[in-house]
Amino acid sequence: xxxxxxxxxxxxxxxxxxxxxxxxxxxxxxxxxxxxxxxxxxxxxxxxxxxxxxxxxxxxxxxxxxxxxxxxxxxxxxxxxxxxxxxxxxxxxxxxxxxxxxxxxxxxxxxxxxxxxxxxxxxxxxxxxxxxxxxxxxxxxxxxxxxxxxxxxxxxxxxxxxxxxxxxxxxxxxxxxxxxxxxxxxxxxxxxxxxxxxxxxxxxxxxxxxxxxxxxxxxxxxxxxxxxxxxxxxxxxxxxxxxxxxxxxxxxxxxxxxxxxxxxxxxxxxxxxxxxxxxxxxxxxxxxxxxxxxxxxxxxxxxxxxxxxxxxxxxxxxxxxxxxxxxxxxxxxxxxxxxxxxxxxxxxxxxxxxxxxxxxxxxxxxxxxxxxxxxxxxxxxxxxxxxxxxxxxxxxxxxxxxxxxxxxxxxxxxxxxxxxxxxxxxxxxxxxxxxxxxxxxxxxxxxxxxxxxxxxxxxxxxxxxxxxxxxxxxxxxxxxxxxxxxxxxxxxxxxxxxxxxxxxxxxxxxxxxxxxxxxxxxxxxxxxxxxxxxxxxxxxxxxxxxxxxxxxxxxxxxxxxxxxxxxxxxxxxxxxxxxxxxxxxxxxxxxxxxxxxxxxxxxxxxxxxxxxxxxxxxxxxxxxxxxxxxxxxxxxxxxxxxxxxxxxxxxxxxxxxxxxxxxxxxxxxxxxxxxxxxxxxxxxxxxxxx
Numbered sequence: 281x282x283x284x285x286x287x288x289x290x291x292x293x294x295x296x297x298x299x300x301x302x303x304x305x306x307x308x309x310x311x312x313x314x315x316x317x318x319x320x321x322x323x324x325x326x327x328x329x330x331x332x333x334x335x336x337x338x339x340x341x342x343x344x345x346x347x348x349x350x351x352x353x354x355x356x357x358x359x360x361x362x363x364x365x366x367x368x369x370x371x372x373x374x375x376x377x378x379x380x381x382x383x384x385x386x387x388x389x390x391x392x393x394x395x396x397x398x399x400x401x402x403x404x405x406x407x408x409x410x411x412x413x414x415x416x417x418x419x420x421x422x423x424x425x426x427x428x429x430x431x432x433x434x435x436x437x438x439x440x441x442x443x444x445x446x447x448x449x450x451x452x453x454x455x456x457x458x459x460x461x462x463x464x465x466x467x468x469x470x471x472x473x474x475x476x477x478x479x480x481x482x483x484x485x486x487x488x489x490x491x492x493x494x495x496x497x498x499x500x501x502x503x504x505x506x507x508x509x510x511x512x513x514x515x516x517x518x519x520x521x522x523x524x525x526x527x528x529x530x531x532x533x534x535x536x537x538x539x540x541x542x543x544x545x546x547x548x549x550x551x552x553x554x555x556x557x558x559x560x561x562x563x564x565x566x567x568x569x570x571x572x573x574x575x576x577x578x579x580x581x582x583x584x585x586x587x588x589x590x591x592x593x594x595x596x597x598x599x600x601x602x603x604x605x606x607x608x609x610x611x612x613x614x615x616x617x618x619x620x621x622x623x624x625x626x627x628x629x630x631x632x633x634x635x636x637x638x639x640x641x642x643x644x645x646x647x648x649x650x651x652x653x654x655x656x657x658x659x660x661x662x663x664x665x666x667x668x669x670x671x672x673x674x675x676x677x678x679x680x681x682x683x684x685x686x687x688x689x690x691x692x693x694x695x696x697x698x699x700x701x702x703x704x705x706x707x708x709x710x711x712x713x714x715x716x717x718x719x720x721x722x723x724x725x726x727x728x729x730x731x732x733x734x735x736x737x738x739x740x741x742x743x744x745x746x747x748x749x750x751x752x753x754x755x756x757x758x759x760x761x762x763x764x765x766x767x768x769x770x771x772x773x774x775x776x777x778x779x780x781x782x783x784x785x786x787x788x789x790x791x792x793x794x795x796x797x798x799x800x801x802x803x804x805x806x807x808x809x810x811x812x813x814x815x816x817x818x819x820x821x822x823x824x825x826x827x828x829x830x831x832x833x834x835x836x837x838x839x840x841x842x843x844x845x846x847x848x849x850x851x852x853x854x855x856x857x858x859x860x861x862x863x864x865x866x867x868x869x870x871x872x873x874x875x876x877x878x879x880x881x882x883x884x885x886x887x888x889x890x891x892x893x894x895x896x897x898x899x900x901x902x903x904x905x906x907x908x909x910x911x912x913x914x915x916x917x918x919x920x921x922x923x924x925x926x927x928x929x930x931x932x933x934x935x936x937x938x939x940x941x942x943x944x945x946x947x948x949x950x951x952x953x954x955x956x957x958x959x960x961x962x963x964x965x966x967x968x969x970x
Contacts, residue, residue, distance in 0.1 A: 281740060283916030285589050285679040288530060288553050288628060289431035292363050295671035295678055296629035298327035299649055300595065303353050304337035305638055313353065315654070316636060317360050322656055323649060324668025327363045328635065329594065330354075331420075332437045333399060335369035335377075339416065342376060347423060358429040365532070365594075366430050368420065368518055370413050371437035372399040377412060384409040387445035389489050400440055404514035405447040418521040425526035434594075435518050435533040438557065440541050442507045444487050453485045455506045469782040470498040497700050498783040504696050508543040515550055534594040537578055538712065540699075543692035545733045548585050556582045557595035557633070558622065563608050568958075569907040569926040572621065573720040576911075577731055579625035580682075580719075581690065584730040588681050592629040593622040599647035599660045607645075613958030615663040616670060617924060620960050623674065624911045624922035626682050630667055673944045674962065677920050680913040683969065684728040685896050689746040690715045691733040697783055698750040698775070704807040705834060714747045714773070714877065721887040726899030726910040738763045742894055749776040749794070751783065757793020764797055765867030769894060772798055773874045774805060774837035798873045799844030799864030806836045806855070815851035816860040816876060822847040823863060824889045832860065832876035839875050850876070861886075899923070902934040908955065914967050921963045925955040938965045 287293040298320075306312040320328070330353065331338075339345055357364055378385055378396035384406050387393045394401050402409050424430050442448070460466040463479055472478045477496060479485060487503050488494050519531050530552035535544055537558060547554070560575045562568060582591045598615060600607040610618070619630040637648040649664050656665075698711045722729050730741070734756045738744055744763060749772060757777070764770050777791025786792030790802040808814065814836055818826040824847055838855050839862070846859035860875045874886075891898070899910030899921055907927035913920045920943060925931045933953045940949040943962040953961055 281681065281683065282588065283681050283683075283914055285681065287678050288592065289363070291431050292326065293678060294326075294675045295623070296327045296363075296592065296631065297323075297668045297671050298325045298329070298362075298629075299632040299635035300332060301328040301330050301635045302332070302334075302638065303330070304334050304349060306636075307337075307349055312636070313356065316650070317356055317362070319650055319656055319661075320362055320635075321360065323661060323665045324672060325649075326361065327365065327431070327629070327631070328357070329365045329367060329434050329631065331367040331369055332434065333369060333372045334367070335372065335416065336374035338369060339374065342380065345419060347419075350424075354424065354427050354429045358427070362429065363431045364429045365432045365434040366420065366424055367434040368413070368417050368436055368522075370402070370416070370435075370518060373402050373409070373412075381408045383445070383447070384412075386441065386443040387448070389442075389444050389487065390491060391444060391489065393445070400438070403443040403445055403447060404510050405443065405445070405451050407447070410514070410517055413518055414521055417518060418525075421522045421525035425522070425529055430529070432529060432552075433519075433522050433531045435515060435531055438534055438536050439511050439515070440536065440539060442487075442503075442541070444489070448510070449486060451510060452487055452503065452506050453482050455509065456485050456502060457482055459502070469784070470496050470502075471784060472496065497697070500700050501693065501696055501783050504541075505543070505693070507541065508546050511542055512546050512550055515547070519550070532592065532594070535582060537575075540692075540695065544581075545585055545692060545735075553589065553591065554582050554586055555592040555594035555629075558593060559595075559597060559601055559604070560618065561604055561606075561608065562610055562614055562618065564606060567907075569909075570720065572618075572909075572924070572926045573723040574716055575618075576621065576625055576723055577690075577716060577719045577729075579622055579627065580729055581731040583626035583682060584732050584736070588626070588684075588730070590626045590628045590679060590681075592631065593619075593627040594629070594631050595633040596622075596630065597647040598632045598649050598664050602643060602646040610663070611928070611958055613956065615660075616666055617926070617958050617960045619667045620670065620922060620962065621924060623671075623677065624913065624924070626913065628678050630671060632664070670944055670962075674920075676915070676918070677913055677943075680915045680920060682728050683897060683912065683914055684730040685741060686722055686727055686743040686745070687730045687732050687736070687738065687741045688715060688719055689734050689744070689749060690731050691749075691751070693753070693781070694734065694749060694751040697779060698748055701750065701778075704775070704805050707810075708834075709748075709775070710834070711748050717883055718745050718747050718771075718887075721883040722891075723909055724884065724904065725888065725891055726904060726912075727891060727896050728899075728911060738768070741768065742896065743769045743771070743890065745771045746776065747773045750778045751781065752777055752779075752786075752793050753781040757797070760794065761797045761866070764869035764871050767868035769869055769890065770797065770871040771874070771890075772871070774802075774835050774876060795842070797864070797866060797871045798862070799842050799866070799871065800859075800862055800873050801840045801842050802837050802875075803840060804838050806838065806853075808834050808836065814853055814876065816848040816878070817851050818848045819846055824886070824893075826885060826889065828885065830882040830885075831879040833879055834877045836860070837875035839873070844871075844873065900933070901936045904933065905931045907931065908933060914969070916969070917967055919965050919967045921965065923953060923955065923961045923963065925957065925959045928957045930957065931955045938968075940965050
């Protein structure tokens with residue numbers, strides 16, 4: 281594997297630390313800019329994202345441009361050793377544009393055009409909007425592509441949403457026609473004989489609507505694919521004038537946490553690097569370790585999309601948000617811990633929303649590095665400075681990779697399909713939570729994981745986990761079969777291999793193209809009420825050495841063995857004694873099938889057995905206390921071990937016999953560590969890859 285990647289910018293080949301900055305909100309307060317630069321240096325910040333939502337400040341009237349304020353900011357940045365990701369302002373169009381060209385505003389699924397306002401309220405298909413974006417981006421590129429402070433482009437901000445206007449309807453028809461070629465193929469793929477929905481003319485193709493059609497699942501799936509493709513096409517459109525001026529200046533856009541509206545894997549080839557915005561709800565009713573596992577999984581998704589290339593943490597809050605149910609402050613230690621967690625999973629930056637709190641409007645009480653008091657004398661400013669100090673000690677980690685032997689499939693198209701399907705448990709099929717539960721078992725053990733879509737290369741992994749792989753695209757089943765035959769370990773669950781990429785059920789028995797690999801036939805699946813409980817009983821002398829009984833909830837698959845061996849059987853109900861956990865040997869590998877959703881501690885025990893049996897790499901070989909974990913980045917010569925405590929209690933962690941140095945202090949570390957509440961230690965050791 282590749283152990284070392286180049287930095288995002290050769291101008292700034294070190295850990296980046298900064299925030300979203302909105303100087304246009306302070307043009308009437310010229311003293312603020314001078315003070316902000318002083319504070320940025322004091323907080324050890326070296327990069328700012330600037331220009332987001334700044335369209336009206338750059339073009340207050342059509343064709344009238346006022347770039348002077350931005351010139352001044354960037355020039356002062358350059359003089360102060362601060363860099364900028366310069367944003368295109370397309371995330372929010374100015375009011376004059378909406379008034380003169382109402383077609384730029386989105387039309388809702390109810391076919392009603394929105395009024396001006398909010399953000400991301402614009403149509404990606406609109407010819408006028410595309411023209412205006414090209415014009416603005418061309419001027420930005422001509423003026424700033426070679427500016428010494430600019431190290432990259434930040435395209436728009438948090439793309440999302442869809443439009444149902446006439447332009448988009450026509451584009452959707454063209455997309456569908458290009459995919460299916462003939463109406464016969466379209467009608468077969470969408471299974472439109474259902475409820476007499478056969479399409480007899482291309483003009484009858486429309487997007488889903490609450491007062492129209494929502495029950496043709498393949499149509500819903502194709503609409504979501506179209507929205508992703510149209511958004512990706514708009515990104516390419518935005519990028520073209522920027523690259524025309526300076527093709528070497530990298531481009532990104534900030535992704536959102538588990539956002540379901542866009543298939544982020546389609547962005548892999550059109551962005552130079554990825555970034556995302558992380559806003560966990562620390563210290564809520566949920567266990568902080570569970571929340572940490574969930575956020576770690578999202579870090580791993582973003583890293584995995586571009587084949588392990590490091591990403592940037594583009595936004596996080598240095599304190600609290602203003603939009604979550606409860607605006608909870610981070611307890612002492614948590615800001616450094618959560619910031620360096622991103623670095624542990626592949627980020628080469630820690631950045632915030634926002635630098636300075638807005639004085640008015642909806643984000644005036646959102647957390648920021650600089651509060652309304654306007655000074656450095658705050659707890660939050662000190663926390664941010666501590667992160668900046670830590671990052672300055674971690675320059676050798678820039679570009680280092682995360683060495684994963686395990687991959688978990690979390691596929692956007694499968695997610696859309698399984699959540700749209702009706703049955704077997706409409707009160708909560710819980711696809712996302714299911715994948716998180718499997719991921720968490722590895723996270724607790726400090727085992728690195730890539731989180732991939734089903735088309736990714738499987739050859740570099742020892743273990744492939746595919747929870748609820750309901751939709752299986754063409755060729756995927758065959759690739760998984762080959763993976764197992766060549767020595768891989770595959771783990772699948774209930775509600776897998778049900779439909780193809782057009783959401784048509786596989787004929788000939790479930791789990792469809794996975795049936796041979798798993799060695800089972802799924803005859804039917806039982807949805808359990810919340811009040812119901814089943815369980816599994818391990819077989820005597822089973823190959824994994826499982827001995828405890830485990831509770832089964834919500835979904836229980838009734839299967840037949842077709843070469844697989846039973847490792848555990850159902851405890852109760854009319855299917856008591858039937859296989860509930862199986863293993864099938866195929867070629868040089870093994871394929872496991874979990875027929876039921878289990879309660880803790882099943883996943884910890886099951887994957888713990890696999891980790892030991894396959895001798896998977898772990899952050900530390902020693903056992904980790906509950907609520908702690910250890911994850912590694914490596915450059916191939918040195919490993920950097922991030923040992924983390926997500927509890928409010930002191931924890932002791934035992935090290936192995938290798939020599940360790942504390943990266944932040946430079947001191948040698950003894951055989952054990954005492955971690956304070958919400959503490960993190962970063963240790964260096966000599967790499968010894970297997």
